[in-house]
Amino acid sequence: MRVPMLDLSEQYNGLREEIIHTLDEVMGSSKFILGDHVRKIEASVAEFANAKHGIGVANGSDALHIALQACGVKEGDEVITTPFTFFATAGAVARAGAKPVFVDIEPDTFNIDPSKIEAAITDKTKAIIPVHLYGQSSDMDPIMEIAKKHNLYVIEDAAQAIGAEYKGRKVGEIGDAITYSFFPTKNLGAYGDGGMIVAQDDEIAEQMRVIRVHGSKPKYYHRVLGYNSRLDELQAAILNVKFPHLPEWSEKRRERAAYYTELLNAKVPQIKTPVVREENYHVFHQYTLRVERRDELQAFLKENGIDSMVYYPVPLHLQPVFEYLGYREGDFPISEQACKEAVSLPMFPELKAEQQEYVVKKIEEFYI
Structure with missing residues (x-):
């Protein structure tokens, strides 16, 4: 698929x-x-x-x-x-x-x-x-x-x-x-x-x-x-x-995010699924996980026909263009860790349930 x-x-x-x-x-x-x-x-x-x-x-x-x-x-x-x-x-x-x-950022949101x-x-x-x-x-x-x-x-x-x-x-x-x-x-x-x-x-x-x-x-x-x-x-x-159509599309994104979370929590509970604060209405531009062996997982998903993206691989304080600001590795450890662990799965309103099930199945296979 x-x-x-x-x-x-x-x-x-x-x-x-x-x-x-x-x-x-x-x-x-x-x-x-x-x-x-x-x-x-x-x-x-x-x-x-x-x-x-x-x-x-x-x-x-x-x-x-x-x-x-x-x-x-x-x-x-x-x-x-x-x-x-x-x-x-x-x-x-x-x-x-x-x-x-x-x-630095909050580790959950x-x-x-x-x-x-x-x-x-x-x-x-x-x-x-x-x-x-x-x-x-x-x-x-x-x-x-x-x-x-x-x-x-x-x-x-x-x-x-x-x-x-x-x-x-x-x-x-x-x-x-x-x-x-x-x-x-x-x-x-x-x-x-x-x-x-x-x-x-x-x-x-x-x-x-x-x-x-x-x-x-x-x-x-x-x-x-x-x-x-x-x-x-x-x-x-x-x-x-x-x-x-934006409100309808937002609701569909939320529905697909909820289904991802349901499947992942049941099949791969060691993965950190997105935290949605009770007071927030999250529109899920991206559905982003925190995972171990992120780059290996990405390569495995790609081999199986599944796209994923890393937003973002390098924090801004470590970008060469901002070297003049004087920041060093270790200054913002939560952001730096997120850059190593965050991966976003396919997410759009027309995403099919069988596609999501296939994605989660392959993630489960990778971590078995």
Whole structure:
């Protein structure tokens, strides 16, 4: 049996006629930049996230950078975040001229450990970026309390967590700015790059809108140094077709995650299956295990037609590009251990039960 990490073909086939129709509509309108489709998806995602503003941008990485700039993060500032995340999180901090300051993660959720944040705060700290990794919200209440105490901005990296909830609140209504990615593999994916920021504050939102168009308002009058980062109208049109299906897709991901956990706990109890905090609504962008002999397991699964992925093999504090920060191996042991043990199994709404059963059967065979 072949089990891909992700298969978007079935999703496309179900939406094909509507997608072709809406793309044809955009072509016929000749409105390709910040048109009606962009405005519609901005409004839809903002409402969905219980946020006041939605600002469509070119990609999730730019969303982080623009959010940092709009919150006033600049050269000489420090931003606290996790070393166990995709490069863009800390890359955006460095591109803003600020210094990424890392703190370790919780061993069960893979998210930033709030109990370690306050010790990393200095008089240069300007913001905190919690990452809602794999589709589960970070523990936001203590993070927001620390931010309020020290007058810091909170920019949530929700690239993997659109639709996730924390204590009944949507990821999108808690921090000062929340960033999403619409990369094709995401739970709500375009057919190319795309991103969005949602925010409650009028002034921050206005700054973001100005920054994404070269810092100009009105046109050709530049009061800040921005750059060209707009959500494409064609991608927005595709997202508008997909968006109404997002809640259903999230539920299907949760159902498949629950089935994986049921099977694995029964067949391979020594494996650490994902921990879902009681207060969270986890949307399972990835279904990630902690396992021994991870690389050997991956090779065995591949031999048997099963895809898997490692998110992430090297923590950010040990990446060569961040050598100047002065971190060393052993500084963040939980993140470093996660990089050796974490492996993600195939996960998408159309994943079949027999595919999941086959995956678990082969994992069981490997550990027998």
